[in-house]
Amino acid sequence: METDIRGTSLLARPKVGAVHRFGTNGVLYEVLREVDDRSVLIRVLDTNEETLYPIADVRNDPTN
Numbered sequence: 001m002e003t004d005i006r007g008t009s010l011l012a013r014p015k016v017g018a019v020h021r022f023g024t025n026g027v028l029y030e031v032l033r034e035v036d037d038r039s040v041l042i043r044v045l046d047t048n049e050e051t052l053y054p055i056a057d058v059r060n061d062p063t064n
Helices: 056-058
Strands: 020-022 028-034 039-044 051-052
Touching: 039 056, 051 056
Parallel strands: none
Antiparallel strands: 020 028, 028 039, 039 051
């Protein structure tokens, strides 16, 4: 398993540009960039709002 310099699995890191959905029926969002070990900057596609979002939640949200 490949890891980054912090020892975090690269497979566990959200992919920049990936589109996910908030839960099963939620709106779509795009991962813009990793901010730190625990959060990413996302853009909600319906509103173009940008906000921080936990990486753990991105892992649990379905991709679209």
